[in-house]
Amino acid sequence: MSYCLNPNCANPRNVGDRPFCQSCGMELVLGDRYRALEPLGAGGFGRTFLAVDEYLPSRPRCVIKQLFPPKPGTRHAAKAEELFQREAERLDELGQHPQIPKLLAHFIHNGYPYLIQTYVDGHPLTRELLQAGAFDEDQIRHLLRGLLPVVQFVHDHQVIHRDIKPDNIIRDRHTETLTLVDFGASKMTTASSLSKTGTVIGSAGYSAPEQVAGKATFASDLYSLGVTCIHLMTEVPPIDLYCFVEGRWLWRDHLMQSVSDDLALVIDRMIEPTISRRYAAASAVLHDLEPAQVSFALPYRPSAPMNPAATVPPQRSPWRCMRTLCEHKQAVAAIALNPRNQQFASASFDRSIRLWDVKTDKSTGILLGHTEPVVSLAFSPDGQRLISGSLDDTLRVWNPENGELLRTLNDPSDSIVSLAVAVSPDGQTVVSGSDQHTIRLWHLATGRLVRTLEEPRAVTCVAISPDGRLLASGSSGNTIRLWNLYTGELLKTLEGHSRDVNAIAFSADGSILVSASSDHSIRLWNFETRKVQMLNGHHDWIKAIALSPDGTLLASGSSDHTVKLWSLPDGKLCHTLAGHTREVNAIAFTTDSQILISGSRDRTIKLWRR
Secondary structure, eight states, X not given: OEEOOOTTOSOOEESSSOSBOTTTOOBSEXXXXXXXXXXXXXXXXXXXXXXXXXXXXXXXXXEEEEEOOOOTTOHHHHHHHHHHHHHHHHHHHTTTOTTXXXXXXXXXXTTEEEEEEEOOOEEEHHHHHHHHOSOOXXXXXXXXXXXXXXXXXHHHTTEEOOOOSGGGEEEETTTOOEEEOOOTTOEEOOTTGXXXXXXXXXXXXXXXXXXXXXXXXXXXXXXXXXXXXHHHHHOSOGGGTEETTXXXXXXXXXXXXXXXXXXXXXXXXXXXXXXXXXXXXXXXXXXXXOTTXXXXXXXXXXXXXXXXXXXXXXXXXXXXXXXXXXXXXXXEEEEXXXXXXXXXXXXXXXXXXXXXXXXXXXXXXXXXXXSSOEXXXXXXXXXXXXXXXXXXXXXXXXXXXXXXXXXXXXXXTSOOOEEEEEEXXXXXXXXXXXTTSEEEEEETTTOOEEEEEEOSSOEEEEEEOTTSOEEEEEETTSEEEEEETTTOOEEEEEEOOSSOEEEEEEXXXXXXXXXXXXXXXXXXXXXXXXXXXXXXXXXXXXEEEEEOTTSSEEEEEETXXXXXXXXXXXXXXXXXXXXXXXXXXXXXXXXXXXXXXXXXXXXXEEEEEO
């Protein structure tokens, strides 16, 4: 079945996989890739369709958003086009968060603007309310626990959603995960823009008073989320829950079931009309909601005194931050330990690589030459070479002793944005993973390209087994592939993660492969028992992992701003290290397993000692 995207087509439904519409002759596949299957919805300025990506072998489902071209002189249509473009920009800016649709493509075809994004197989909470009735307290708590970290993530990227409501919250029918959709009304904030009056955008009843006046703030999204909660609990439209005569909410009078006082107080503070008395950050709401269970450190300052009796002191950790290094001017993207001495390297979006002495915590050198952010690092086993991968389409080989650039690895036939890099245990082979769906094997001594392996999606991470025989690669296709490093033969595909695989690592004996994903989980793949153990504890996507050389600990860094330590082999969560104020992008243990180094988007590197 194919559905014609021509709005004027008299018979848009087509049987089979025809290349052209049997009624109007319009081509049925966008960009030789995306085929619409059926309409999902329509509005005054455009339509959405369930579609399939025919370029990939698995033919995954996706969503096509089509905007009708504005008629000359039509002010509202021109505004719709602006919002459509804004949604594409926001989805691209917000990256790979598992609870926000991923932007797949954005283009104009036959005069119509199109946006392609990932498909969430589920239903909006509006439909759930109609079918199952009012939400109870447990459901509301689940909703807040699931969405508040997403809202904090959006705000951390200086974006205000401006249209949070039940229609824009989708529950995945397989995992029950909640996804926040429709960023067409969102707004990128700056210090100056927050003080200016802007366009009034949002949905009636859900928008905060300051947003109605054209001055939306981060707190405006929390207001909308609070109003969403009282709508779901009462089944009454928000406009009928507010008494304009008395100037207060009457939602308690319409409750279908009882709600505890502590939850009611949290919601009251979320929907407080006065900004100074409302929550200022999603992290503050989550802290008040369940203070004993919130372990991630999201920066906020409570606008009202906390009740000491309602808080539980955190468990004391033997790990302490002994030093914070602030030399990088932008986000720290990668960290690598020299296996032969007390040196480590850090790479940053500021396009530099810095060398550090672990004992003194001092920078011993800076390597310059990349023209775009440096996102991956690896030392050779003998510590005499440092390999860096950058968004400038090159790999560079450095002498870490004197900072000399020894050679540049590139493929003239293709770009090789090296999102990941690893070196074989014998020091002969460099493996790089690219966003161009390829893995490349290079001869380190000569820089010669030895082999190219094809992946169906972007390669986000690579690792080599301790015996040098097995190559593992993780991808944005949610899978891990195992290859024979010598022959390039694909041996096995590991499936289980529901989102991008961001980091992988082998245990010291090679019997276990550890993977971390944007689905908030860590998986331990045991090759001997053929069992998979899943570790849960992070509240956002996991970006980095490291195994201690003594084999007793697994460290994970996350977009929830924390590093978590897990004991091995039982996988028990031991400690949560809080201190970074943005995503933790990179972590590494020193060779004695006594110091853990973490790098963050907050531009800092922290050294933790036990």
